[in-house]
Amino acid sequence: MGRPPLPVGTHGKVRTYELASGGFRAKTKVRDGDGVTREVERSGRSRAAAERALKKALQERTTPTGGAVTGDSKIADVVALFLEEVKRRRRGTTYDTYALHARNHVVPALGALRLREASVARVDAFLRACEIRLAANTVRSIRTVLSGVLGYAARLGAIPTNPVRDAGRIEGTTSTVRALVRAERVDLLAKLDADEDAYRRDLPDLCRFMLGTGARIGEVIALQDDAVAWEAGEVAIVANIVRVKRVGLVRHEGKTFAARRLLPLPAFVVEMLCERRPDDVVPTSMVFPNSRGHDLGRGSWRDPQNTGARLREALDAAGYEWVTSHVFRKTAATILDQAGLSARAIAGHIGHARPSITQDVYMDKRADGRAAADAFDAALGSGFDEESVQ
Template sequence: MTRLVEASGRTSTQASQALRIKLQQRTQAGRQGELTGMSRFAEAADLWLEKIESMVVDGRRSPSSVEIYRRQLRLHVLPAMGQVRLGEVTTPLVDKVVMGIKRSFSPATAKTARSVISGVMGQAVRHGAVVANPVREVERIETQSHRQPRALEAQERVDLLTWLVEDEKARRRDLPELVFFMLATGVRIGEALATVWADVDFQAGTVHVTSTLVRVRGEGLLRKGTKTSAGERLLDLPPSAVAVLQRRFMTGARLDQPLFPDVVGGFRDPANVRRELREARDAAGMPWVTSHTFRKTAATILDEAALSARLIADQLGHSRISMTQDVYLARRSSGSPAALALEAGLRDIAPLGVSNGKTMANDEGQDPVGP
């Protein structure tokens, strides 16, 4: 593409000199780095993405975050401004692109795209290709929902677990105990599926949450550390949850195997399990339930038991109490031990006939009751 560059002066000579200076500035900007003012945005994006990918190696970035950035560039950002020269990226241009993404897709997508553009242009500034990051003045996008967090009520918990235990397909997919474990701990679905038996201490009645599962293009399913340091946590288990896990472990599991494995004993893809949960919740007549509903339910049980927001945040793995209060709780509270509160809220719905930390027998007094 060609561009018209204009300059003015009191005389034609001064105007010509001013024009030459302006052209030199366009071509010389960033001469000491890999980028110049004449470099395309797409070139800067490639360099920025390479830098972000290198951060995965030393743990400063999550593979899932890099995959999100790559997808944002490919689907939204580069089609709109990939061929624009860095010296021509202005605040009005970025604002137009971001607002267009917001209208066509969603505020959350636009917010992520804004962050990606800001990262690319920040690198251009460090290379001397541009003087300032034009994204700084772009209007910020609010994505926070004002909807009240919805959790499973006590009877809904009973109904859902009862239906999962009685449904053959749900049992075959190992959903009753997975859902109960998530309710009893408040962990994310990726954390639940990444937990191995070595992380469980039956004597102490605890589970050590250290990892999560993510799928990365070109690499497959990865078990990685939790997103933040607060995400790695040691949780006390309700007695009924300990009993459920003990029964599972007695079937011959190895310490390096996940608590909820696939058919060959490996890790299950969270995306596949979410799909199975959607099928189950629809069949159960609860179309609003998601895997995050179980996390909100655990938080609600703890809140109703008068635990402090700090203790609930620690249970959920949040570094900021405000995240817990804004997204997971309907009100603030203060109070008592998490495992006992979760036990009181869940003991009557434990799968496999577990109640009050003990395994119940059937009418003949023989085998434990199970699906």
């Protein structure tokens, strides 16, 4: 029976030899994570120096990955490999965002480091430096990119763990959520209806749909006629329109799995959609095309960036400089919250995977009207008059 192999990840006896040219060489055999036993050796001026060099090499050693990525690979090289993986697996806008942060932040600061040099302390120091000069959401995106790069290296066995996981959290200032209250909604829609430029650009109906569904602007302009169940009064949110660098406008499946959802439509939205539905409609007709009038339903895709810019002009003209398309989503979430729906139900309606995001970022906590005060009056008001006190 032959000698049993070394356990995976261990090394055998260290042997040291004196070299004829002077100095010493220490060597041993290591059984790597792929099951292959390899010889590792290091030299030094003395026996002890050679053994110390070998032990250090063994501590830093990781399982070889066919020569593509090892602990000695530069982070900049691994970034390029990771981005190729992102391009293959993710949508174009995700790749563009990741590539931007990698090019502008990760590679300039960390690209020359070897993977084994990417310690938790170095990663944390980099993120803290980013916090000083960048917005919290931007730093979180940068952290996501760096985590993806080092996580990719860890999966290949080049480093034992992803150091980004142990780096400190990115703390941002919490902003107060503001949604449109009833009087503001009525006033804004009336002003949009009266704005000739806004009407020509088909913005009033677009805003009504966003307010009545909580859908994202990219999801709304991606709607086709066959997404609407006209008799049931429902709409399937299954896609969005994005602009991809070097490609142009692209319609693809929803932003996330949670973003693909079936929504009931309020009566005023169904009525609005029926009024604007052309007689010669086909299943692929766009509900909100890039033009109005004779081309309604038969135009081309609206550009989300251009639509956002035109909406910005209309909102400013109406005196609602603080409102964005996302405020419509927050307004929809707040209306559902005030109607008594659970956070989970509201998150499912507006397409969030986590109800906590809906509660913390999308719900206006201000009381709308005097309903709360009237409830207290009804329950407690008679209990605090002079007669009851006596």
